Amino acid sequence: MSAELLSNINDRYHMALHFHRESADLFWFLSLQGYATLHEFQLLEEGETQRKIKRYIFDIYGVPIVDNVATGTSLFSLLTQGQKRHELTSDVCWNAIKRAWEAYETWELETLQEYERIAHELFSQGDIVTFNFVSDIIKDVGEEVRNISNELSRLKTMDFDLPQIIGEQEDIRERYLKKMKEIYD
């Protein structure tokens, strides 16, 4: 039972990886390299966590859980509307940035809720060791949610001002490139 609960988290990680990959594509396409690097960092970090979950399932429970690799709908196609980069108007860009950030917040909030539900079940079953393992994952997701909510509030207060957003990209990219390097330190 605990292995199945962990398997649900593992499958959601695959959806998360898909989400971050698509978001990175979208922001590279929009030439917003800072946001693209943010999602590439999350892709890397959550890829590591997915492997950690899978190793845990095999080492602790020894059951042959197979990954359910989701692809889902394409955020990238939806927001770029099949247009080439040079055809994008500032309205399309503005709308894509806003919707991508809102989708990001919704995704992570739902993820947090789902993992909390699973942690609660593990605790009820008395599987405290795995409950603690999932609690660590929840802490990471909680921190991601906090960062997104802060950034989204900030973006809303400036009504997603494009020149300001473009001007901030280099600093954001530097910050996330540094965080990427730290993963392997």
Ligand SMILES: [Fe+2]
């Ligand atoms: Fe994430």
